[in-house]
Amino acid sequence: MTMKAVVLADWNELRVEEVEQPVPGPGEILVKVTACGLCGTDLKMVQGRFQERGWPPSLPFVMGHEWTGTVVEIGPDVTRTDLQVGDQVAAENHIGCRECSNCRTGRYNLCISSARSEFKLYGHTAPGALAEYAARPAVMFHKISDSIGPLAGALVNQGSLTVHAMRRVGLAPGSTAAVFGPGLLGLMSTANAKALGAARVIIVGRGSRLSIAAEMGADEIVDYEAQDPVEAIRDLTGGLGVDYVFECAGNPSVIPQALASTKRGGKVALLGLTGGSTIPISPDKLTLDEIDLLGVRSSPNAYPAMIRLMETGAVDVSPLMHHIYPMERVGEALDALESRQAIRPIVAI
Ligand SMILES: [Zn+2]
Ligand SMILES: [Zn+2]
CATH class of the missing domain: 3.40.50.720 (NAD(P)-binding Rossmann-like Domain)
Incomplete structure (x- = not known):
């Protein structure tokens, strides 16, 4: 099975292509992506300015790390019982090794083992979610209510x-x-x-x-x-x-x-x-x-609080939801970011 994805085919060359649809492995959940934001890091990655960091590790590469979507399949051996097919979720991109001294004290944004290849930073060192589907370890997902909406959930990350x-x-x-x-x-x-x-x-x-x-x-x-x-x-x-x-x-x-x-x-x-x-x-x-x-690096243990602030309306993100693009116009979305016209272009999928 294939799916549409935004692929960095070469430096400064984003294409919408058919790629293999991910299959959830043991402990993973498959999500139908509804929206993915584009940020300055994406822009620099497209321009090849993060090559020395290994972001992306190779080309072609599926972009996208600020995203939301709907659970469509629970993979084998998932032990979480609080997520069901149909739930809307936001996803973290890195949850650390869960074993080093920093991870064990909740500071998994500073995981001491993070440079090791088995600890993926999705959208940077492992395929992103600017695509129809994304599979991730179940532990990375946070449930969000319908009140946030299928597009605004992409702002939970930042x-x-x-x-x-x-x-x-x-x-x-x-x-x-x-x-x-x-x-x-x-x-x-x-x-x-x-x-x-x-x-x-x-x-x-x-x-x-x-x-x-x-x-x-x-x-x-x-x-x-x-x-x-x-x-x-x-x-x-x-x-x-x-x-x-x-x-x-x-x-x-x-x-x-x-x-x-x-x-x-x-x-x-x-x-x-x-x-x-x-x-x-x-x-x-x-x-x-x-x-x-x-x-201040990343967002350890902060997704649930941000989700509640958005759900209750304590933080209203509606003034930020003015630059929405279909996947085919991703180049235009990136231009709007680069020219500062858009604060956060969001690709609706
Ligand atoms: Zn970003
Ligand atoms: Zn760690």
Whole structure:
């Protein structure tokens, strides 16, 4: 049996092709994919900019790692009893080895064995889900209710990363936060911070995305093309700075700005990758002001919380659902991402 899939046939060459339909192996579940988002990592993979990381390990390669779908077959030896055929699910892409010291303490995003080939990172080192069907170990799936919808479930993946960011900083009720970068991570961070009780969220960016930031709950908007973001944040906080900064721009020049915008005793979370760049920072500033600088990677144990936030409407993702494409127009979807027209293009399958 074959299925349609979006295949990276050569660098910068995505094609919709017939490929072999996966069969669920022992412990696996087969899902009919309903939607898959495209992100900056996909774009860089298509351009061949992650070749040295082995993303993808070889060509041709089925893309896609931010996805949702409906269970169509439970494979042999699946021990989970809470998933049935017909359930809508969102999928994690990596669940670690479950044996190393980090996995055993719940930090499977930092699995010590993750580089070993048997621990797949689906959509990066193993085939993705930009296809009609995907099979994965049952443990990777999380059930989502119909209220989320067959397309918006594709946003659970990145939303969960921002839940992990909120946990990393330990966001307190009534606090203040600044978010640099109004892309999907920045907008989901904004919505999550508000849902968790931040009194005031300031978003820093430029262009049309800033209007969506207001829809996602931002209280104050700073256009860095019109004003200095550090001065603006200081002005808005009576000169103190914010309790938390979420750096979602992936821009190294933002990091000194983030530190300068943080209140003494505050925390800075880095959600964006900068492509291997380095940046001078003042260690004395961290020491004398006791600023915590925190890396945030992936979304360990965060899917269930994100799903509940979306199901209850505490986080409303409808302002983000404006760029939906059929599989045949995946090239257009990627162009919309590259040109910044779309915050998150979603391929409906
Ligand atoms: Zn992604
Ligand atoms: Zn591990």
